[in-house]
Amino acid sequence: MKRICSYLKVLLLLVPGFVLSSCTRTVEYVFHQPPSEETYLTGYPFGNTGPYLEKMMQSVKRVTSTAYYTTYLFDPADQLTPASLTDPDSPEVLSYSRYSSNQTSAGTAVVIYSSAQRVGLLTANHVISKPDTVYQFADADADAEILESVTIRQRQVNWLIDTAFLGSFEVLAADESADLAIIGARIDQVAIDGSVRSQFPVFPYPFGEPQELTPGAFTYAFGYPRGYPMVTTGVVSNPNRGEYHAFITDALFNPGFSGGAVVAIRDNVPDFEWVGMARSASASSEWLIVPDEDIAMQQIPHHPYRDDIYVRERSRIDYGITHIVPATRIKRFLLEYEELLAGKRYRIRL
16 A cells, blocks of 8 residues: 555656645645736736725726706797897797706716826716707708707816815816817815825826737726726727727626726736726617606606606616727827827826
C-alpha cells in the first residue's frame, strides 16, 4: 500500500497545477492567469473590482430638468395659424382657454472638470433639452396649418443632486445629433461646507478606444436609474459600427440611466478605460385609452367610470438592448467645443 501511495505521489507531482502533500489530503487546482495581450477583457475580471468601482461612482451624479409650460387652446373656426401669433401676448388674447403643465426628465452626468468654484459634467442632451414651443394643428392632413393649440415654455429648472450638494446648473454646450451635452454648476456659492469640492472628483480613468472592442467584451455601466445609484454590467454585441456610431450592450437600462459612464477593462484590473456613455434603450410604443387623471383619483372603487377618456402614447422599454455613444464621439464633441468651454472658464483636458 505504501508503495502504491508513493507511485501516486510521483505521478501527480509530474502533472502541472497539482499540489499533494499526502495520499489522504485534498488535491488543489492552481489557476494561472493567461499572458497579457493588451486587449479588452471578455468575461468577468480577475480580482476584486469593488474599490475601483466605488471610486468611479463618486464622479457619477444625478441630474433632473423640469420645464414649465402654458398651453393655449384655439377655436379652429377662427382659422388661426402660427403666423397669427405676432407678439408674446397673442396666445393670451386669441385663446379661449389655457392650462399649465410641466415636463420632467432625470438622468446621469459624469464629472469631467472640477475646481474650487465650478464643476463641469457630461450628460445626454435629451436629459436637459426641452422644446420652447409646440404647435398642435386641427387637421394634420390639411394644406393650411390651422392651430388647435400652442404650448409655450415659461421657464426651466435644472438641478444637480449629490449627497452634500443641491444646486442648479446651466447648459454650456450641446449637440442634438450626437445626444451629448456639457453642463456646468457653480459650487462656491451654495457650498454647505468645505468638503463639497471633494464630492466632485473628475472621472478617474482615461477615454478608451471603443473601435477596439470585440464582441463579448465585458463592461460596467454607472448611472442613476429611477434615482438610485447603480452599477451594472453588460456584454458588447456590435462594437465595430464605425468610429462615431453607437454600439450595443445587454446592460439593463432604466429611465435615469441616460448619460451614465460605460467602462471596459484593458487586459485586467485595474486597467479601466472609459469607452462610452449610456444613451438609450430600445423601446416600443403602445396606444392606451386612459381616464382623466384628476377625476380618476377621486373615482369611487368598483363604480363605473363615466367621465372623459383620452388616447395616450406610452413607451415600453425592451430591456437588454442599451445603446452606447462611443468615447471617440465624445472626444470629438469635447474638441469641437474646447474654445467655447475655455471662454466660460471650464478648461477640460482630454
